[in-house]
Amino acid sequence: MLKEAGQYDAKSLEQKIHKLWDEIDAYSRVREQRVDGKKFFFVDGPPYTTGRIHLGTAWNKIIKDSILRYKSMNGFHVLDRAGWDMHGLPIEVKVEGVLGFKSKKDIEKYGVGNFVAKCKEFALSHRDEMTLQFQNLGVWLNWKDPYMTLRDEYIEAAWWTLKKAHEKNLLERGLRVVNWCPRCETAIADSEVEYSDVSDPSVYIKFPVANEENTFIVIWTTTPWTIPANIAVAVHPSFEYVKVRAARNEKEEILIMAKELLKNVLKQGRYQKSEILETILGEDLKIEYKAPLGHKVPKQNTFPHNVYMADFVTAENTGCVHIAPGHGIDDFELGMKYKLPIFCPVGPDGKYTAEAGEYKGMHVREANKVVLDDLSEKDLLLASGKILHRYGHCWRCKTPIIYLATEQWFLKVTDLKEKMLEEIKKVKWYPDWA
Template sequence: MKYESYNPAEIEPEMLKFWEEHKIVEKLRERNKNGEKFYFLKGPPYTSGRIHLGHAWNMALKDMVLRYKRMKGFKVWDRMGYDMHGLPTEQKVMKKFELKNKEDIEKFGIKKFTEECGKFCVEMMGYMNTDFKRIGATLDFTDPYQPITQSFMESEWWLIKTAYEKGRLYQGLRTMHWDAATQTSVAKHELDYKSVTDTSIFVKFQLVEKPNTYFIIWTTTPWTIPLNLAVMVNPELDYVDVDADGETWIVAKSLVESVMKKAEIDQHKILREFKGEEMEGWTYHHPLNLKQYLPDDLQQNPKLYAVLLSKEYVDDSAGTGLVHCAPGCGPEDYEVGHKNGIPPFNCVNEGGFFENFGSLTGLKAKTDDKKFITEIEKSSALIAKQPYTHDYPYGERSKEPVIFRTTKQWFFRVEDLREKMLAANEEIMWNPVTAKNAYRSWLEHLRDNSITKQRYWGTAVPIWTCKETDEHIVVGSVKELEKLSGQKVA
């Protein structure tokens, strides 16, 4: 092949044809068939469209290693693979059929919808195989692993059953990131953070025993105030009673001037100083008077609308030194609430809307922050509001802001393995070292991993629950399911 000038559009098809006709890749494999073995399994890209520059760059870097190993005489075992389940595929199919939400999918037909998802994945895999070959990748594209195959999904069942047998599978109620746009829980690695400016608010909670005395709290999430169940203070911090225009406000001593300035209080006077531990158990009235909408058992909880102590999650770096606690709206709040016997409460549905909550019914969490602020202002509990710029999580796929929501999920228990994994990480030769540090940081913040999603296109969770006894059966294979059900699984 001779060319007068370099013309990629002309050279590429000729070169690919030459490779195919002369079985170049096959000859490379045959030449090293007795060499030392090197194994490579391709990390799977989503079959949600044609490849983009990121795919090409990733493949080029990895293929470079494989080429080097073959040049060194290694017998390289390599296999291509794809990620096919999940939201990326669902969103493409939803767009194709103009489906807006889960309700539309159910009207369309779940079986029909998943069939369309499968067709889309296989079609895109064919395009992506071709695209990767076009950029010169030398991987084995003859049998890429596919999560939609029965053998692959059955291996996932085996993993879940094994975790169950080892005591590492459990179902729990957790306050988790929730993407209202896609109506499902999302893990930390499925989030993108953006710098946004929200309206933060300062709110006063009136004490029960001292009607003219108020706890002052600060929050950047106004929509969570209706779901407030407690107030957290640091037992070791210094707090003060402050005379603010005739009312007594309780704030951290170090934050008095800051709070008074934001509340535009010109004259104030510190009345007394005390430690946070003194406030444990003090009770207050919720500013929106929503107690009647809480579950009966929660209404009877002795620690409802009371002060809880927390050294871990309360400081005087910002705000007021008192933290409003909504166990159904945040992991730290959940943890403190659980420790004190306060169950998480969250009346927000899958779409992010408040349900059965008086005048707030129908308002959308986060989106309707201004309306929530208006309700607080009507109750005369709002003392200040100001813009606040911070990093906020967005759904990786939906590109919409996420919220926290209490939901029941299945988890793999891994937090007790943190120290063991950190030690193992030190034994790995990382290059560059920044990757090692990043992975160490991820391990240090490791939490039990949720394995369930509230969607349609994915591996079915092989767990059957008795509605009467709440007992579970975890199935590890198709053969086991057929034996238990007495039916042939198609």
């Protein structure tokens, strides 16, 4: 006999199921029944305990729960310890917000020990709240004995791993240019950088050629703040470059740039007349130039400034690339190749150090206008505008990143690459292309 279904009340049904599971201790009984089955070991990729769960974390746990239930229903003894990520900057940034901190200096005033204790308190309180939320979704995990990254058992395992890497000569400290968050004052992995559209300067700058009156190499950049750290100019060895006599407002000067880009550069600079004097292959551009901001950054006058060859130069903008080895990944590699000074006059807080001369104490992004004004005063600013482009931000605090040459610890993965590739072949990946 058919019975007419009543109104579906999701909340009421959910409460009944949870009550039943609690009364009969369903989770523990199912696990006990499977204890002799083949083991299925699950590692919970842990969420940060920074607040309430959201759709992403809910979806993540529901998918995992579905797979674990499937394995359990097929007789597997599922080892399913829950996990919580309770250390690192995501927690710190949240606590800094609660305490009203603006910089790392505030943490020092508050006391590092006090701050760590506050972070632990914050992480543990949100763990309890998030556990209840996941349980309300019906997720079955070992919630009573989760692994937590703030516990010694986890921290000691991380140190043990580093110790083993050190014993195998896989741990090294070296100078590298890295993504850097000046607010968090820490390096950021490439995978942690979030990109969004920002408006930045788009400027063409003239670098005075040494021993050639009124002659300039033209570069383009969106980061004028790196000009105080300029060490070299890169050109492509196989591109054609030109020396062109150009006139605007009845004033003539000789400019050097890629031939293919001449028309656009002259348009940007609003030159009325021009004449090509010489065409040169990039590999033949043996040019020394003067530091454009040597009058503001005295240390710049102690460095030689020359043109170097680089295959990464593209036929865009001017074809001449401003190189600051302390503030760019390609720049750094070029600097190492040619043994150039790795000049980085910027501190971890994103402010110029004493090495930056008159710019000392300025935050780099706030210094863009000052740098451009100083270049304009010396008649070295060919053209200035704005560009809307994708730029990297810290995923934790949303601050625009900078590139900084700093001493960092690295694992020499290249030494393990072949072995890692062999091990990968033994793993079943879902999907196959992963």
